Amino acid sequence: MEEPLLKVEGLCRRFDISRPWLNRVLEGGERQFLTAVADVDIAINRGETFALVGESGSGKSTIARMIVGLLAPTSGQIIFDGTRLDGTDGSKMRALRKRFQMIFQDPFASLNPRWRVGDIIAEPIHRFGLLKGVAVSHRVGELLDTVGLSAGDADKFPHEFSGGQRQRIAIARALSSKPQFIVCDEPTSALDVSVQAQILNLMRDLQDEMGLTYLFISHDLSVVRHMATRIGVLYLGRLVETAESKTLFRSPDHPYTRMLLDAVPDLELSGRRRQQVDGEIPNPIDPPPGCAFHPRCPRVMDRCRIEVPKPVPTASGAAACFAVESVPSPALGGLAKVRS
Amino acid sequence: MTEPPVLSVRDLIVEFPTRRGTLRALDRISFNIRKGEVLGMVGESGAGKSLTGAAIIGLLEPPGRIAGGEVHLRGDRIDSLSPEAMRKVRGRRIGMVFQDPLTSLNPLYTVAQQLVETIRTHDDVTEAAARARAIALLDRVGIPAAARRIDDYPHHFSGGMRQRVVIALALCAEPELVIADEPTTALDVSVQAQIIDLIKEICAERGASVLLITHDMGVIAETADRVAVLYAGRLAELGPVRDVITAAEHPYTQGLMGSIPTLTLESTRLVQIPGAMPRLNEIPTGCAFNPRCQQVFARCRTERPSPIERPGGRQVACWLLSETTAEEAHGGTALEGRGPLPAL
Numbered sequence: 085m086e087e088p089l090l091k092v093e094g095l096c097r098r099f100d101i102s103r104p105w106l107n108r109v110l111e112g113g114e115r116q117f118l119t120a121v122a123d124v125d126i127a128i129n130r131g132e133t134f135a136l137v138g139e140s141g142s143g144k145s146t147i148a149r150m151i152v153g154l155l156a157p158t159s160g161q162i163i164f165d166g167t168r169l170d171g172t173d174g175s176k177m178r179a180l181r182k183r184f185q186m187i188f189q190d191p192f193a194s195l196n197p198r199w200r201v202g203d204i205i206a207e208p209i210h211r212f213g214l215l216k217g218v219a220v221s222h223r224v225g226e227l228l229d230t231v232g233l234s235a236g237d238a239d240k241f242p243h244e245f246s247g248g249q250r251q252r253i254a255i256a257r258a259l260s261s262k263p264q265f266i267v268c269d270e271p272t273s274a275l276d277v278s279v280q281a282q283i284l285n286l287m288r289d290l291q292d293e294m295g296l297t298y299l300f301i302s303h304d305l306s307v308v309r310h311m312a313t314r315i316g317v318l319y320l321g322r323l324v325e326t327a328e329s330k331t332l333f334r335s336p337d338h339p340y341t342r343m344l345l346d347a348v349p350d351l352e353l354s355g356r357r358r359q360q361v362d363g364e365i366p367n368p369i370d371p372p373p374g375c376a377f378h379p380r381c382p383r384v385m386d387r388c389r390i391e392v393p394k395p396v397p398t399a400s401g402a403a404a405c406f407a408v409e410s411v412p413s414p415a416l417g418g419l420a421k422v423r424s
Numbered sequence: 425m426t427e428p429p430v431l432s433v434r435d436l437i438v439e440f441p442t443r444r445g446t447l448r449a450l451d452r453i454s455f456n457i458r459k460g461e462v463l464g465m466v467g468e469s470g471a472g473k474s475l476t477g478a479a480i481i482g483l484l485e486p487p488g489r490i491a492g493g494e495v496h497l498r499g500d501r502i503d504s505l506s507p508e509a510m511r512k513v514r515g516r517r518i519g520m521v522f523q524d525p526l527t528s529l530n531p532l533y534t535v536a537q538q539l540v541e542t543i544r545t546h547d548d549v550t551e552a553a554a555r556a557r558a559i560a561l562l563d564r565v566g567i568p569a570a571a572r573r574i575d576d577y578p579h580h581f582s583g584g585m586r587q588r589v590v591i592a593l594a595l596c597a598e599p600e601l602v603i604a605d606e607p608t609t610a611l612d613v614s615v616q617a618q619i620i621d622l623i624k625e626i627c628a629e630r631g632a633s634v635l636l637i638t639h640d641m642g643v644i645a646e647t648a649d650r651v652a653v654l655y656a657g658r659l660a661e662l663g664p665v666r667d668v669i670t671a672a673e674h675p676y677t678q679g680l681m682g683s684i685p686t687l688t689l690e691s692t693r694l695v696q697i698p699g700a701m702p703r704l705n706e707i708p709t710g711c712a713f714n715p716r717c718q719q720v721f722a723r724c725r726t727e728r729p730s731p732i733e734r735p736g737g738r739q740v741a742c743w744l745l746s747e748t749t750a751e752e753a754h755g756g757t758a759l760e761g762r763g764p765l766p767a768l
Contacts, residue, residue, distance in 0.1 A: 139612035139613065139614060140612055246700050248700055249700075276468035276469055276639065276701075277468065277639070277641070277680060277683050277684050278468060278679060278680055278683045278696070278697045278700075279468075279700060280683070281682075281683030281684075281685075281694035281695065281696045281697075282696045282697075282698075284685070284694060285693055285694055285696055288693070303612070303613065304685075305613070305687060306642075306684070306685040306686050306687050307685050309685060309686075309687055310685035310694065333687060343614060344613060344614065345687065346617075347613045347614045347616065347617040348613060348642065348687055349616075349617070349620070349640065349642030349643050349645060349646045351641055351642045351645045351669065351684060351686050362618075364582050364583070364584050364585075364612070364614070364615055365612065365614075
């Protein structure tokens with residue numbers, strides 16, 4: 085089997101959210117840590133779109149930031165095309181860097197308002213010394229054209245564009261260093277549906293043309309369904325299930341995944357009765373012991389309250405759940421039929 | 425014979441005077457909400473959804489103003505009331521749920537103080553009776569241990585719980601109409617579903633009508649009886665939810681429905697509407713959608729379509745559905761040579 089393009093092993097990130105030292109000394113109180121990401125293993129193959137889904141506070145964006153190097157992991161390693169990112173620096177790191185890029189959620193915040201669009205897009209080209217002189221502006225024109233804008237737009241400022249057009253500029257910037265891998269952190273959640281459709285179509289076309297690999301982060305399951313080949317579901321910083329996109333939507337194994345799918349409003353008017361979902365995501369500072377999902381889980385057992393479940397292999401991926409472990413997935417598929 | 429609708433909006437126009445001229449943000453919007461009905465209002469940002477809600481309850485941000493049209497609440501005209509009289513209508517007769525529960529709650533008062541104050545403003549009851557009613561209401565909206573938690577401050581509650589408190593606050597004076605403006609947008613999906621169910625149930629229970637404003641067609645599909653689709657401050661299509669979703673008649677609604685990714689559909693490409701919604705100062709003459717419409721013909725560029733009555737209680741503002749223009753549409757450029765007609 086081919087080596088995955090990106091491998092993440094045992095990735096953890098804790099944030100120190102203690103009050104200042106002096107307050108702790110005077111008023112008492114312990115140091116406090118928030119575990120945003122715990123023991124996450126991901127492998128992303130070349131040319132695929134791996135999606136991370138989860139509700140707010142599940143650690144999606146923290147993982148994205150660690151992968152592109154905006155945030156250092158507390159422990160664990162990130163391996164890009166066979167090279168560990170944490171041990172590498174200097175020129176070797178720069179060579180690696182230009183091979184992955186990121187698209188951010190808010191195109192109003194991710195573009196410098198004082199820079200012309202052409203300069204924004206050309207920055208990675210200059211930074212990595214890819215081209216010089218006229219070739220740069222030529223390339224910028226080409227990129228603008230690729231994302232559905234015109235070469236003449238290079239002289240404009242970001243405020244002259246709408247949200248969808250700005251996201252196109254952000255995509256052009258991400259493409260300018262000819263990367264293989266793009267981390268997309270909620271690229272369309274700030275956009276209206278009709279514009280979202282344009283951007284999603286564009287991203288798929290670019291993937292087909294350039295053979296890009298995406299890590300696609302979203303809270304919107306319908307968008308993920310449309311984009312992803314494989315999906316990882318996060319809950320309170322842990323990966324609870326990974327599966328092929330098709331399998332996940334047909335027969336989710338983990339009770340949380342099932343709950344998420346049930347919660348999506350139904351546009352098909354099938355009259356499908358949603359299962360009532362109870363509770364909310366617990367506070368990540370003080371997560372429940374054992375499986376973090378157990379207080380909301382319809383299939384909770386004694387064991388879930390004490391032990392953290394390890395991922396067990398399923399039909400097309402893995403699920404971290406004791407209930408899945410004890411009842412193999414075919415029986416679960418049957419359950420789903422009975423319920424609907 | 426027929427009861428007057430709970431809310432009737434006729435030709436509502438909202439304008440913003442600016443230095444560069446007057447911008448028309450809502451242009452002749454008309455709709456009714458019947459008793460116990462949930463009317464969904466969808467549109468993209470800037471379409472005028474929230475503005476419609478704000479205009480109805482008299483909370484337009486100056487310099488925005490109602491420049492025409494009428495709003496009737498069960499037969500009583502409310503768009504021309506004094507601010508003082510309008511304040512009595514708000515809360516008492518129209519309840520409101522906004523997107524961000526934190527901005528609807530005062531962080532300096534406990535939930536009990538806010539609920540009791542609201543109940544006593546609208547009803548002449550003792551403090552103890554108001555408190556008992558508030559606890560019952562919190563219990564109804566699903567706050568666990570309501571009798572204890574009522575004395576907490578808003579920041580003690582999670583996002584979903586806060587929105588439940590806001591719903592209790594909106595309903596505490598037994599209003600006839602609840603305007604819910606993006607009530608679930610700030611919440612996570614799993615909580616969203618709970619809140620949608622709650623709004624639907626509790627309003628049905630009390631016979632309150634709902635104007636549900638959202639950009640999420642899925643929420644509308646699950647909650648609303650009828651839906652109004654807004655585009656650039658104008659009503660594009662209005663009709664029963666099922667009809668509009670499964671067989672949209674306006675080209676904009678058709679495009680909108682096709683551009684929504686769904687869980688069940690395995691499509692490789694989403695339908696995409698080219699371009700973006702025009703800014704208020706750039707609304708084209710004729711039909712506002714004409715530059716993006718695939719089926720545009722000459723008349724669309726010159727004359728603005730009014731909503732056309734369709735079978736099944738639907739209204740669609742599109743020349744394609746007007747019989748007089750059917751042949752022109754097929755005849756191609758029949759109107760091309762003519763100068764622009766005066767706007768309707």
